[in-house]
Amino acid sequence: MIRRFRPEPEAIETFRRYLETRGLRLTRDRRTIIAEVFATHDHFSMDDLFVALRLKGERLSKTTLYRNLPLLEESGLVRRVSDDSPNGRFEHVLGHPHHDHLICLRCGRQIEFSSDRIEKAQDEVCRQFGFEPVRHRLGIWGYCRDCRRRGSGRRTKALRGR
16 A cells, blocks of 8 residues: 655755756656656656656656756665666655665565664674775565465575575
8 A cells, every 4th residue: 555645845945955966857747757756655767757746737857857867866865775677766865764675576575674783883884894884775686475375585695605
């Protein structure tokens, strides 16, 4: 089930301020895009966004989306989700604590999870190498419980050896 909510005024204001730093304006098309991005908590592709806007009668071009989604990403309101698809999948960040993803290679299901142990290990590695992290994303590809039960997921020798 898709959970919907009103676009966050905070997101619109954050995006407006970001655009100003780039000498850009918050146009009607950009408002429309941000409203649709924040209309769901689900992951989405560029094509998903395009279709959703078309179904609502919006006439934005794919070019407009391809130009503006990176701006939303750079503003910190949207992030690319670890994924193998050519154009990637995205999610909005506002109201979502940091999390990582388990991605099923068979059905495409993405399971969100958080792990303090993983976060601490990443912090330690950064300290060890004198590295200042800005952001990260972690995706683990494999087979979900349902697909494994159906016998479609097999552990490789490389994974078994870990």
